[in-house]
Amino acid sequence: MEIHVLVVDDELSMREFLAILLDREGYTVDQAASAEEALACLERKTYDLVISDVKMPGLDGITLLGRIKEMTPDTAVLLMTAFSTAEQAVEAMKLGAYDYIAKPFKVEEVKILARNALEKRDLKRENLRLRQEVQERYSFSGLIGKSKKMREVYSLIEKVAPSTANVLILGESGTGKELVARAIHYNSQRKGKPFVAVNCGAIPETLMESEFFGHKKGAFTGAVGDRAGLFEQAEGGTLFLDEIGEVPLQLQAKLLRAIQEKEFRRVGGTLDQKADVRLVAASNRDLEEQVKEGSFREDLFYRLNVVQVKMPPLRERGDDIPILVEHFYKKYVQPPYSDRIITQGALKLLMSYGFPGNVRELENLVERCSVLGNREISEECLPPQLHAGKRPECGAVTECELPEEGMDLEAYLDGIEKRILLQALERSGGVKKKAAELLKLTFRSFRYRLAKFGMDEE
Template sequence: MREFLSIMLHREGYRVDAVQDGSQAVERLKQKTYDLVITDIQMPRLDGFGVLAHVLERSPETVVIMITAFSTTEQAVEAMKLGAYDYITKPFRNDEIRLIVKNALERKELRHENLQLKKELGQRYAFGNLIGKSKPMREVYELVEKVADSRVNVLITGESGTGKEMVARAIHYNSERGDQPFVPINCGAIPENLLESELFGHEKGSFTGAIQRKEGLFEVADGGTLFLDEIGELPAMMQVKLLRVLQDREIRRVGGTKNQQVDVRIVAATNKDLESEVAEGNFREDLFYRLNVIRIDLPPLRRRREDIPLLIEHFFEKYSPSEKVDIAEDAMRTLLDYQWPGNIRELENVVERCTVLSQGRGLTSDCLPPQMLRTGTVGSGGLLELPENGLDLDDYLAGIEKDILLKALERTGGVRKKAAELLNISFRSIRYRLAKFGFGEDDDAGGS
């Protein structure tokens, strides 16, 4: 039987070693690691249970299949309880052994891929891999490291595009929940009438279109982390229901009658000034304090300019890994002078654009967006010399206006009301001027 199995598996394309008994198997397993071991249960000197124990101790990823007579299948079942993958009863059919071996090796490969994926995810979102060496970012890393393994809720604040979700993932994957689900939801992107069902699930027939029972994201994230992005957009009624969940650690599906306990860590993020939202009655104070146990403030890119070269290099490797990172001096000066209203997200888009347009020439000024060149010149300070061919006065003045607005927002920490006072204009006027440059109420040129 041993010779027959060896010949058959060779013909199937496998590399096969064969030995006479359990003792010889253990000696061979000490010298070499195998993907699969097929062993009889009844053998002299050392039986199949002894071989199985050695494999589990020395190479737990190796798959073990037991061979047994029909009369001793109870022993084979016991071996499976101890860690064997499957068993085959004698006599067996060739197709049966082929299928079991194929399935066993596929399962081993899948398990290996899953372990690799989890390892890569952990490395990708390790707090050390958040790009930046500036003092504000080092402070963020330290805080992420301190809070990752705790169970407290975290509120991440910062302008749009500063990497709030990346920080949330870093917290999750560096915590004891790292091998459990990380479930993100944008609270401002889902209609109010669907948000409750999305978060808490619903029962069949609870409303028109509810044709079957559905799990909510709290259930999906059970044991892991729920990331509530744009928490400042949460409607008033949902704020009440979320507060109750945070207090009781229980949810109830829409249309349901029973509460269900959930173990979910909440990480929330916003680009709004939630304290101002609370003062104006737009956000519940009690919910704010529930979410704001630990707060991580992400700096805008214009306050961490020394990180710009590192980020450019990182995005170049992402979008053009085979290309050498070569940045022209004038292009780098423009990138460093630019105000970056879209923060890291905008920088990534610019680098991606340049990898397409530069055609292997690195990053040069002619691949930068036109508005960046205009704003970069204005933002560098001093008067622009009038070019020989003249200039577009309206565009030039608009660039100056935009630059001044952004500098005012930077000085006031992104609070538009204070920026308006600094520029001696009305709040309505600054809203209009920012909207003119594409920064609406939901966009973030520097906060709310």
């Protein structure tokens, strides 16, 4: 990419020297004999770097610097003078100069400073681009859908995001709970601070307190140094606790204290630390039922449940399926796109399917079709279970005729259970914890059922 540099100095010999030097470095160089001439050049063209003398007739280099930053803030500026003072250098840096060069200078010094000034400018641009990309991605664009239920979710996010209230997001696995948490964060005043997400169900119970609050060196075997926990990592920002229902009762009390008192203590520590963190929690379980059972603290539930967002399952927002298919198609299929993204037959199958895995399952189906080389989503690329028609809702009773000769009910039910377990494992890619979530089972219960059929091999 061509880099444009403007050299500004009232001495012709200095301008020509710098122009030759920078030209040899591969830059495209223009010259100006005064600040006024430089401003005229800047009106016509955008420069990546300006190298200007300070002492010049008419406008000086400090005034020129201020005008450049008004016109093109991204332009990097190096100032040079034979009469440098500490006050001038401080003023130049405050106004946005990259650096201040004292004459006479070495050739290598100019080369290095020019290169570093441009690299810093590029880094600032890239950081800004990434920040804007993240904010756009998680504003609402990550949440796809225009159904009534999704519009209600968007409306609630808009209302709750600017506040400091804790939020509880409830919904089945794969409905987009983390996307909602990110949307809340990136539409809040904390968007410039960290967003830290953790799946509580993936942390071993023995390490959970250390993960949340950090630990001091020597606090336990293996604690070879001080370590910051999630609350410290999220300081000033948002901490997203996914699957909050997996947190054991003993730790729930400490979590409640951190939320109420806005302070915590590292494992093995003696001092309390302040915690300026917004809590967003999520669960695919019925936390109110857990409260009744005694496995989840009632006071913690109410602390987290200041505002509740319920994510609708995909089967309740069928109108969004065509929009979601198009979104995932463009994510996984390289252009040029087919005139027809999905066939009528394939769309009919998708619309009639129950989607126990919700939006995540739909995305996997579209990705499957792209991997199989299809330029459009067709019936042929969809997995066999979709061709069987719509699945019954969880808890529904399917019709079964009792044979005249009778039947072995235990064997029949075992056969159904084994097929469902295998399907859950297949759909979750062999990840048992995810498979258990699909079947609304605890991980321990799922492992027990696998062992019953000799399927729990590590």
